[in-house]
Amino acid sequence: MDSVGYVSPFVPPEWIAAHGLRPAWLTLDGREADLPEGARRGTCPFAAALIVEALSGSAAGALVLATSCDQMRYAAAYLDAHCRVPTFLLNVPSTWQTPQSRRLYREELDRLGGFLAARGGRPPMPERLAATLLRYDEHRAAALRARPAMPAGQWSRTLIALRSDLATLPEVKASPAAGIPLALVGGPQPAGDARLLERVERAGGRIVLDASEGGERTLPAPFDRRRLAADPLDELVRAYFDTIPDAFRRPNTRLYEWLAHHLAARGVRGILFRRYLFCDLWNAELHRLRRQSGLPVLALDLAAGDDRETDRSLGRIEAFLETLTL
Amino acid sequence: MTPPRRISLDDWDRRYAELRRAGLREPAYGGDLRRHVTEGDTRLLRLKLDNSPAALRLWNFLLSEEDRLRHARREGNILVGVLKDLGTVPVMAYALPSVVAFYPDGAWWLPCIMEHSTALLETADSLGVDDSFCPVRAMLGAFVCQSHFPIPDLLICSTGATCDDLSAIAQRLEGLGHPVFWWEIPHRRPPDAGEPSVALPGIFRAPRRQVDFVRAELERVRALLEDRTGKPLSVAALAAGIRRANRVRALLSRLRRRAFTATPAPLPALEMLIAEMLAIHFCSDQDECIAVLGALLEEVDRRIAAGIGPLRHDAVRVFWVNPIPDGVAPLEALARTALADPMAGSPLERAERICRDAARFGAEALVISRIPGASHCALEGALIGHTVRRRLGLPVVEIEVPPVADSLEPGLRTRLEALVETVRSVRLPTSMGPGGLQ
Ligand code: SF4
Ligand code: SF4
Numbered sequence: 001m002d003s004v005g006y007v008s009p010f011v012p013p014e015w016i017a018a019h020g021l022r023p024a025w026l027t028l029d030g031r032e033a034d035l036p037e038g039a040r041r042g043t044c045p046f047a048a049a050l051i052v053e054a055l056s057g058s059a060a061g062a063l064v065l066a067t068s069c070d071q072m073r074y075a076a077a078y079l080d081a082h083c084r085v086p087t088f089l090l091n092v093p094s095t096w097q098t099p100q101s102r103r104l105y106r107e108e109l110d111r112l113g114g115f116l117a118a119r120g121g122r123p124p125m126p127e128r129l130a131a132t133l134l135r136y137d138e139h140r141a142a143a144l145r146a147r148p149a150m151p152a153g154q155w156s157r158t159l160i161a162l163r164s165d166l167a168t169l170p171e172v173k174a175s176p177a178a179g180i181p182l183a184l185v186g187g188p189q190p191a192g193d194a195r196l197l198e199r200v201e202r203a204g205g206r207i208v209l210d211a212s213e214g215g216e217r218t219l220p221a222p223f224d225r226r227r228l229a230a231d232p233l234d235e236l237v238r239a240y241f242d243t244i245p246d247a248f249r250r251p252n253t254r255l256y257e258w259l260a261h262h263l264a265a266r267g268v269r270g271i272l273f274r275r276y277l278f279c280d281l282w283n284a285e286l287h288r289l290r291r292q293s294g295l296p297v298l299a300l301d302l303a304a305g306d307d308r309e310t311d312r313s314l315g316r317i318e319a320f321l322e323t324l325t326l
Numbered sequence: 327m328t329p330p331r332r333i334s335l336d337d338w339d340r341r342y343a344e345l346r347r348a349g350l351r352e353p354a355y356g357g358d359l360r361r362h363v364t365e366g367d368t369r370l371l372r373l374k375l376d377n378s379p380a381a382l383r384l385w386n387f388l389l390s391e392e393d394r395l396r397h398a399r400r401e402g403n404i405l406v407g408v409l410k411d412l413g414t415v416p417v418m419a420y421a422l423p424s425v426v427a428f429y430p431d432g433a434w435w436l437p438c439i440m441e442h443s444t445a446l447l448e449t450a451d452s453l454g455v456d457d458s459f460c461p462v463r464a465m466l467g468a469f470v471c472q473s474h475f476p477i478p479d480l481l482i483c484s485t486g487a488t489c490d491d492l493s494a495i496a497q498r499l500e501g502l503g504h505p506v507f508w509w510e511i512p513h514r515r516p517p518d519a520g521e522p523s524v525a526l527p528g529i530f531r532a533p534r535r536q537v538d539f540v541r542a543e544l545e546r547v548r549a550l551l552e553d554r555t556g557k558p559l560s561v562a563a564l565a566a567g568i569r570r571a572n573r574v575r576a577l578l579s580r581l582r583r584r585a586f587t588a589t590p591a592p593l594p595a596l597e598m599l600i601a602e603m604l605a606i607h608f609c610s611d612q613d614e615c616i617a618v619l620g621a622l623l624e625e626v627d628r629r630i631a632a633g634i635g636p637l638r639h640d641a642v643r644v645f646w647v648n649p650i651p652d653g654v655a656p657l658e659a660l661a662r663t664a665l666a667d668p669m670a671g672s673p674l675e676r677a678e679r680i681c682r683d684a685a686r687f688g689a690e691a692l693v694i695s696r697i698p699g700a701s702h703c704a705l706e707g708a709l710i711g712h713t714v715r716r717r718l719g720l721p722v723v724e725i726e727v728p729p730v731a732d733s734l735e736p737g738l739r740t741r742l743e744a745l746v747e748t749v750r751s752v753r754l755p756t757s758m759g760p761g762g763l764q
Contacts, residue, residue: 038711038724042696042704067513070490074705077672081709094485094493095510100542104512107535111518250485250493250508251500278458280701284494287454288501 002120005060007050007188008068009218010092012240013163015109016064018132019121024060025163025214027191028053030276033304039078044278045304046188047071054083062119063087064112068094068248069281088115094250096241105241109233130232137223139166144216152197152207156189159214179206180324181267185259185289186274187282188213190302193274196310196317200272203318204325208266212274217258218244247281255285256292263293270296270324272317277303296324330629330636332374332594335359341377350379353614355390362389369439372732376597376636380618380625387609387618388600389439391428392475394610398426399476404555407478409496410488411511413571413606414664415547420612421567422555429607430475431492433468434461438729446471447729455498460491460700461729469499480554481506482547487513487670490701507550509543511664512536514671526666529679540661548657564656570612577619578605584626586687590635592626673706677713684718690749693742696726721748 003022006013013023030045033052040048050072053059063085065076076089091108093101117123124132143158150158154170161169182205184197189212197207211217220239227235245254263271271293275282290297298320300313333341342350342358359382363370367389375381399405406427408415419427436444438461446467450456453470455463468474483496485508500506514532517523522534548559581601585593601622608615629635654662668676684692692714696703703726711722723745725738 036708039705039708041726042698042700044701047705067487070701071705073487073513074673074702074709077674077709078705080672081674081712089513089515091513091515093510093512095508098510098542098546100539101510104539114518248490248493250483250497251506252497278699278701278704280459280490280494283458284455284498288498 002061004062004064004116004119006064006066007046007213008064008066008072008090008092009163009213009244009246010066010068010105010240011064011090011112012109012220012236013165014129014132014136015112015236016116016121017136017165018124018129019113019116021062021116021119021121022165023163024165025160026050026053026059027160027214028188029191030302030304031190031192031306031309035304040304042278043304044071044276045302046190046276046279047075048304049190051075051078051083054079054085054087057085059085061085062115064090064115066090066092068092068246069279071278086115086119088112092241094248096249096254102237102241106233106237109237126232129236130228133223133228133232133236136162136166139169140219141222143169144219147216148208151201152184152210153194155207155210156194156197156214159210159216159219162219163214179204180321181206181208181269183207183209183211183259183263183266183268183271184215184274185211185271185297186213187276187279189215189274192310196313199314200317200321203314203321205270205317205321207272209262209268211259211262213246217262218246220244247285252285256288259289259293263295268295270298270320272320273297273299275299275301277301296320327628327632327634328377330592330634331377332636333377334374335363335370338375338377338382342382345379345382352386353383353617355386355393356383357386359385359389366440366443368441368443373596374594376594378625380621381593381597383621384597384600384604384618387611387614388604391432391609395426395428395476398610404480405476405478406551407481408607409481409483409506410492411484411664412667412669414484414544414660415482416607417567417571417660418544418547418551418559418564420570420608421563422551422557422559424557425551425555426610427607428475428478428610430468430478430481431462431465432603432607433465433474434729435464436468436474437461437464442730444471444474446474453498455495457728458699459495460489460697460703462492463495463699464729466495466498469502469504477504480550482550483508484511484664486510489669491699507547509547510539511543511667511670512539514665514667514675524662526662528666529682530666530671530675532662532665536665537658537661540664541657544657544660544664561656564660568656568659570616573616574605574608574612574619577616577623578602581619581623581626584623584630588626588630588635590633591637592629592635593622594636597622669702673702673709674713676706677710680710681714681717684714684720690720690753691745692720692722693745694722694724696724698726698728721745721752 003024004016005024005026007026016023028049030049033045033048035048065072067073079087093104095101140162157170184207221243223235245258338359403424403426406419407430408427416427419425437447446464449467449470450463455466483506485493496506517533523531524534524537526532552559604615694707696707707724714720714722723741
């Protein structure tokens with residue numbers, strides 16, 4: 001079974017799985033991305049890492065990117081010109097208040113279905129689609145129930161499995177020791193962050209909310225069983241397009257509503273903000289996040305070629321935690 | 327006829343006095359160029375400007391836009407700030423009486439023309455929008471300082487397949503209490519096999535359903551404009567608005583064809599660049615914009631007939647402006663135009679179009695002028711350079727020009743001179759390339 005790699009939370013893995021293909025949420029490390037000269041300056045390290053991975057041929061059998069940011073749209077074109085891996089660019093409207101935006105997203109899922117079929121997938125009958133959706137939904141619900149007992153690194157791995165083929169869901173281990181409740185907010189977590197998160201916990205912090213791009217914030221809403229039975233694809237659209245809050249959405253008020261609710265509910269005392277050099281969408285939000293959350297925010301900047309970032313960030317996180325204990 | 331030349335502002339003082347003595351007639355915003363320096367546009371002191379009365383009018387028109395906007399407000403007009411889209415919403419806005427549309431994102435050039443005396447970038451910095459963003463961040467500063475353009479009554483921003491810089495900054499504006507009306511331009515994609523499609527202005531086709539989508543979005547814009555003005559925006563008014571906009575675009579198209587293909591070049595690149603900008607936003611007065619471009623075209627025609635020009639040859643980076651299709655329903659026409667925006671589609675398509683224009687205008691080299699911090703530039707520049715080298719075999723140089731580039735000028739000059747030398751060395755054996763080395 002061929003794998004289909006993706007990095008946008010607006011690409012539903014259950015749609016890929018229902019076609020009989022294997023969805024794979026790609027974790028990338030922008031610190032190591034090294035694009036050819038000429039394309040390097042100005043490219044966000046995450047998009048650069050995706051390109052490098054795709055060019056190396058190790059990413060997946062096919063790729064699905066989304067139009068939610070410029071860098072990804074241009075990365076798709078770059079791959080079109082330079083890479084053999086078949087790539088589909090999913091048009092995710094940034095506006096969400098109109099029926100036509102929603103319809104466009106649904107039509108795009110249909111087109112994605114055509115792409116998957118051309119890669120050996122089988123278009124699902126409604127029953128099979130509904131069953132696949134339910135399977136993912138149940139796993140997500142179970143994982144969310146178990147989340148409070150999981151250390152951050154394990155939760156990250158669980159999230160990756162929930163967005164992939166569900167085969168590698170880790171066992172729930174004992175709860176981590178209590179620590180200062182922190183939230184992770186911003187763009188995608190680089191692959192190397194698992195080590196960072198473990199060290200944060202050893203230093204006395206505890207990630208109680210993962211609102212990064214691959215985190216809990218971007219999990220779809222639970223499916224409604226009745227609507228699922230009536231029209232599974234429409235329910236998929238509702239759970240993803242209608243509910244996931246993100247920085248690129250216009251307006252992005254729901255991101256702040258979501259954060260306000262979850263930061264308060266989890267008793268968060270400080271925010272680790274993950275941002276990439278040249279990522280305008282998240283960079284522009286830092287100032288607003290500080291004002292609207294009223295919480296101390298530590299920006300963790302990621303640039304390509306900066307392999308000392310983790311060590312430096314750790315030192316800064318430790319100092320940040322100290323200020324929070326005062 | 328005074329020989330065409332590029333002259334300094336000091337020379338323009340003398341030239342202006344001369345023209346006045348000779349009976350120069352000017353519109354209300356006319357006058358000497360020196361006064362703009364007094365008002366802060368100190369960059370003029372360092373530029374070489376075309377010495378024709380048509381260029382004088384062009385510069386005065388451009389540099390008096392803020393006065394025009396303030397006047398429009400005093401007269402009770404509704405000011406519509408249009409963000410991002412290249413000339414779609416202004417056409418709709420100008421189809422209504424008592425509405426003046428302008429592009430607040432034009433504030434990007436204030437730090438350049440006013441040589442950093444504005445503190446706009448520093449204000450943007452203080453709001454966390456630093457130089458990892460493109461120079462359009464000056465707009466955020468302008469909204470906060472409120473000392474440049476009047477704050478619009480309505481802000482309309484296209485989003486989706488536009489750029490992240492502007493989208494992110496417009497979102498910040500909304501966060502600062504300036505409500506934004508968002509409308510979506512989807513990423514233009516080639517039609518799938520067998521999918522109904524529509525020809526767009528220029529060379530692209532788009533799926534029928536994408537055009538329908540944009541048309542529905544523009545219906546929302548229309549409803550908003552009607553609601554705010556309390557006046558219906560009829561099909562007839564829209565069609566008349568499109569005809570007026572097409573007059574501007576037709577003028578520009580003739581100007582480009584004439585200016586880019588004649589030898590010697592009848593107009594310097596700087597004035598051409600401004601003419602291109604006017605065709606997008608009309609500089610807040612559509613009728614006067616037509617008159618300004620008309621005068622420029624007459625000057626160009628006169629110079630071509632006399633075989634004279636201010637330059638021996640030019641190297642102009644072409645910016646494409648699309649005509650709005652006539653003969654189709656107005657909103658359908660505008661939807662097709664909006665989707666034809668080069669930035670709405672793949673940069674590979676844009677590269678194709680650049681190749682076509684470069685070949686059509688006989689370009690001998692390509693300069694890719696990257697905008698620092700612009701989210702699209704890095705990969706787009708690489709793709710365009712790659713395509714042009716492969717398809718046309720032209721020498722390509724990529725430069726990056728910040729809003730105030732004085733300290734970088736020597737380095738930029740060296741690179742551009744090297745490019746010119748490369749072209750010359752290629753030309754010599756055959757002796758006559760386009761553009762002429764007589
Ligand atoms: S990190 Fe930002 S710029 Fe980079 S791909 Fe993600 S959203 Fe786009
Ligand atoms: S990123 Fe590019 S298109 Fe967008 S505002 Fe800046 S210069 Fe203009």
